[in-house]
Amino acid sequence: MDRFYNAPGDVVDEILHAAAATAPLRVAEPDSGLRILIRKDWNKTDQGRHQVAVLSGGGAGHEPAHAGYIGEGMLTGAISGSLFASPSVEAVLAAIREVCGDAGCLLVVKNYTGDRLNFGLAAERARGESLNVAMVIVADDVAIENAPQPRGIAGTVLVHKLAGYLASQGTPLDEIRERAEALCQRMGSLGMALSAAAQPGQAATQRSPELGLGIHNETGTRQVDPKSADEAMALVLEPLRNALSDRQLSGPWIALLNDLGSCSTQEMGVLAASLLRQLGFDQVMYLIGPAPLMTSLDMHGFSLTLLPADDESVTALSAPTTAPAWPGLRATQAPTQFSPDTHQDHEALADDAPQDEKTSAALERVIDALRQAREELDALDAKSGDGDAGASMQSGADAIAKALAARRLNTEALPLMFAGIGQLLSRDMGGSSGVLLSILFTAAAASLDRRGKLDEALNAGVEKMQAYGGAQPGDRTMLDALVPAIESLQRGESLAQAARAARDGAQATAQLVRANAGRSAYVPESALKGVVDPGAEAVARVFEALANE
Amino acid sequence: MDRFYNAPGDVVDEILHAAAATAPLRVAEPDSGLRILIRKDWNKTDQGRHQVAVLSGGGAGHEPAHAGYIGEGMLTGAISGSLFASPSVEAVLAAIREVCGDAGCLLVVKNYTGDRLNFGLAAERARGESLNVAMVIVADDVAIENAPQPRGIAGTVLVHKLAGYLASQGTPLDEIRERAEALCQRMGSLGMALSAAAQPGQAATQRSPELGLGIHNETGTRQVDPKSADEAMALVLEPLRNALSDRQLSGPWIALLNDLGSCSTQEMGVLAASLLRQLGFDQVMYLIGPAPLMTSLDMHGFSLTLLPADDESVTALSAPTTAPAWPGLRATQAPTQFSPDTHQDHEALADDAPQDEKTSAALERVIDALRQAREELDALDAKSGDGDAGASMQSGADAIAKALAARRLNTEALPLMFAGIGQLLSRDMGGSSGVLLSILFTAAAASLDRRGKLDEALNAGVEKMQAYGGAQPGDRTMLDALVPAIESLQRGESLAQAARAARDGAQATAQLVRANAGRSAYVPESALKGVVDPGAEAVARVFEALANE
DSSP: OOSSOSSGGGHHHHHHHHHHHTTTEEEEOGGGTOOEEEETTOOTTTHHHHSOEEEEEEEESSTTTTGGGBSTTSBSEEEEEEETSOOOHHHHHHHHHHHOBTTBEEEEEESOHHHHHHHHHHHHHHHHTTOOEEEEEEOOBOSSTTOSSOOOOTTHHHHHHHHHHHHHTTOOHHHHHHHHHHHHHHOEEEEEEEEOOOOTTSOOOEEEEEESOOSSSOOOSEEOOOSSHHHHHHHHHHHHHHHHHHTTOOSSEEEEEEEOBOOOHHHHHHHHHHHHHHHOTTTEEEEEEEEOSSOOTTBOEEEEEEEEOOHHHHHHHHSOOOOTTOOOEEEOOOOEEEOOOOOOOTTTBOTTOOOOHHHHHHHHHHHHHHHHHHHHHHHHHHHHSSSOHHHHHHHHHHHHHHHHHTTOBOSSSHHHHHHHHHHHIIIIIOHHHHHHHHHHHHHHHHHHHHHOOHHHHHHHHHHHHHHHHOOOTTSSSTHHHHHHHHHHHHTTOOHHHHHHHHHHHHHHGGGOOOOSSSGGGGSOHHHHTTOOOHHHHHHHHHHHHHHOO | OOSSOSSGGGHHHHHHHHHHHTTTEEEEOGGGTOOEEEETTOOTTTHHHHSOEEEEEEEESSTTTTGGGBSTTSBSEEEEEEETSOOOHHHHHHHHHHHOBTTBEEEEEESOHHHHHHHHHHHHHHHHTTOOEEEEEEOOBOSSTTOSSOOOOTTHHHHHHHHHHHHHTTOOHHHHHHHHHHHHHHOEEEEEEEEOOOOTTSOOOEEEEEESOOSSSOOOSEEOOOSSHHHHHHHHHHHHHHHHHHTTOOSSEEEEEEEOBOOOHHHHHHHHHHHHHHHOTTTEEEEEEEEOSSOOTTBOEEEEEEEEOOHHHHHHHHSOOOOTTOOOEEEOOOOEEEOOOOOOOTTTBOTTOOOOHHHHHHHHHHHHHHHHHHHHHHHHHHHHSSSOHHHHHHHHHHHHHHHHHTTOBOSSSHHHHHHHHHHHIIIIIOHHHHHHHHHHHHHHHHHHHHHOOHHHHHHHHHHHHHHHHOOOTTSSSTHHHHHHHHHHHHTTOOHHHHHHHHHHHHHHGGGOOOOSSSGGGGSOHHHHTTOOOHHHHHHHHHHHHHHOO
16 A cells, blocks of 8 residues: 555545534535535525625545635635546536525636536526526636636635635625636746656656646646756746736735645745745745645645735735635744853853862862773673763763863852753763763752752752653663662762662663663663673762762 | 755755744744744743743654744744754753743653753753743653653644643643643554655655654554555554553544645545544544644654543643644534435426427427438547547437427427526536537526527527637637527528538638647647538538528
8 A cells, every 4th residue: 555545436525524524514415426515504595695605616636625615704615526527517506506695606616628617507507597606717827828728726725715705795796706807817826746646546656847737637838857946946936927927917925835735844844935035025925835725636746826915815815714724824024033042051160160179089080980981881882882881971071170170160069060060061971871961960959059968969860860861770771870879878878888889780780681761772682681781880980989089 | 856855954944944934933043053933922021920931842854843833822932953853952941041931931842862851951951040940741652562761743732732722821830731741641642654754865765554653764663554544544543542541541532633744635534534434423522633743754654643532621722822733623523414406497398398390390400410410520520539529419419309209398488498408418418518518508598588589699608608618719619610600690691691601610620720629629730630620510510400491
């Protein structure tokens, strides 16, 4: 299976079923064979007396068009054919009969022969029944120069919105038709795709990048070879702007950026950025999307629609609607910037920081011990991880050594010293270990500041390490030495006793073969047997150095 | 080029630029190297005094997460890393400093080591600055049974919404954290993909369908082989419901259906329908999506998140928000049905319809002429189209003959007869020609009914044919014979003269080599030279038959 479909013949009914199950719609009985969806709250003898009903539709495969645009302020209903095939005259006529009240009904039709004919005949038959029906044919595609019948593509969605807005305002049918037709004259669309659309059940086919394709898998008018999203957007923009310029149309524009089917949100974001950069914020005043608005099944491509940002269009397109697929009209602007506050805690790493001789000496011993342990720790790590545990510990030790030599660590005030070490480790040690140890010292500093007790502070730090790191004692990590050492201190035992507890804990990691977290989590059990965890070993050495006054 | 990207290293900044250009956000100065986006209207000393700020973020590549969820009632801001990589501690801390006021700040973090550590250390450092920061870690993935650290995936979006809603209500930080954590305990998510995500600049790789993958391209926990969307959904539903059932959780559910990247709207619609069918409307009470909510670049897959539909969740998730990517919570229901009105105009095709002998005889002559012309018309059509013009005309003639024999056509009242012929042709003749001729007769009937003049009525019908069919005289269609014949009638000339005009028009089509519409539009010019258009020929024969009293 290469796509999430069931039987190819069921796709359309399944999609419409899902749409109708999650929106206030009513649908034609399935037995009728007609695919008609209508606003549940619409009553032709009630709202329909004063408000024009707006219907659209066409072949399926363009979802969210057209059912997704049904809602107050947009479509009254939609008629769907099968994939890429117009609905029948009978279906369109039944929909008109269902919604058309005294105020009349507007049909918004994309300019494809099948749609024109079937909607057209339905309109004529409805007129024969004295229903007041008008039609607007959308032909926004500019792909083919001087085309006698330009296709209707994504710009159709703008006509749905304008007509729906005007209808909601009580505008008479003839005026809505005129203004919808005027909108059609003012806009243009152009698409580019990297692949064809694949019908359910058929294999996907790669196609050369093509410019000026339709939404029914018609071949593009021109093969192109863009090297980047910027080039792709430029290739679309140039003929589109030329075509609009030939009609005396110019910006600032409302732009509709349409995902033709299977572009990722990331690609659409890059294309939107490219559009804004190439035309500028003063030219792209409003953006609709990027979003899949008028798709061609899973076609990997996009289309751009441009429309001058006149007041009437902006009003109509920014009016609220309950239609679930309308993405809204968003004003664009150069992003406002702020200067992020990235100051370090200068008190923690100050110049000429007060020095306590005994504490400084203890730190020196730890630094020496870690520097000396580098090769052994790397060797241990090579058996259970990527072999850089010693190097990583040494960078941390070096950073502390450098700050100590520069008298930037306040060894008189432990909370400040811990906070300073926390900053140094996160900045200079790197890796998960650096962040974890930084969490230990930073949390310990805050606790020490509040409560003043060293053993409690270290314990608070270790708890945070566990909370954020996700490891527990027994997982072959630093914790296997740290936790017993701190527990020893909390029992009021000496540093020497704590160091022994750390050593015992480190040794015990050699028997731990199941690692749930940390560096060893991805190593086979057999490789771990008999190997002390390098992090726990480093912790044992630190405590031994501290105890060795 | 196989995807719409520029330089791979620019993707993240381009996407965020587009997001910030189309929403009321402010962003960290690009020179800072930090990717922070904040609600433009948020001021920590103003709203931040009484409302908790809610921050989220993580690696990029999951768009619209997280910037798309910034807005009133959802996130206050978001911090983005590079693709699939956590943002730095410095970036998270700067964001906290920017938004955190007296009410405090909640960090919503997906359960990945890098995010936990970097957000965690930033939180600890912020606490060291006396900022009131709490964190909730989302671990909704149920892919790995008894996983010590389940991953955070699409369910994270629900936590954004709940926390943002509670914050907007002035709920204190601790309570928001508790309720967000309670939400995390109540939900589960599971994904399936047909392809891996491809990093920009790297080739896409097909992967076997996999169940239980992460959003960073981690391999799934299990290879699967679904044959349909229904099977795919069932494969996701079973372990997901089991995992929730193990936690004593049961429906009715709120379901979030997430496109992991490059599913088409059609596939997502089919999956939504499948979900509704398999669980039923009483079990899926609310649906969020289907939409790309937490993506993994262009991964072709989906994930489903289930959460019991308790009142608190429904209230929080249905509250309004200005966040552009939140798709809303939609109640589901079995679609309401209506019986479409597909009645035929029974007056036009009645039993025992009054018969006018002369008109009936004229109709008989036309029927005979068309039946006799079948082979010749097919032969003409074989040179310029698909060779069925004669057969198509004969089916129309046969339908009329049958109705005439059954006395169902009212040949006494021309408006009724025309309306009846219109119905017969659209139903039984088929093809574009059937619809076009039906439009001619239907529109003519309406005009005749209103104004009573035959030549005017036929002209009105021909105008509609042109409007809906899109062809003009000179395009090698029926119009080339119809228009001169009707013009002749409008000049008050005899049927014989009109028939001659039709014949001349038909003959002239042999010289028309450029076809803009109709059957010949796709045929090379050389193939058309000297060939009379079969539609025009048929029209000429009809007028000749009418004149031949």
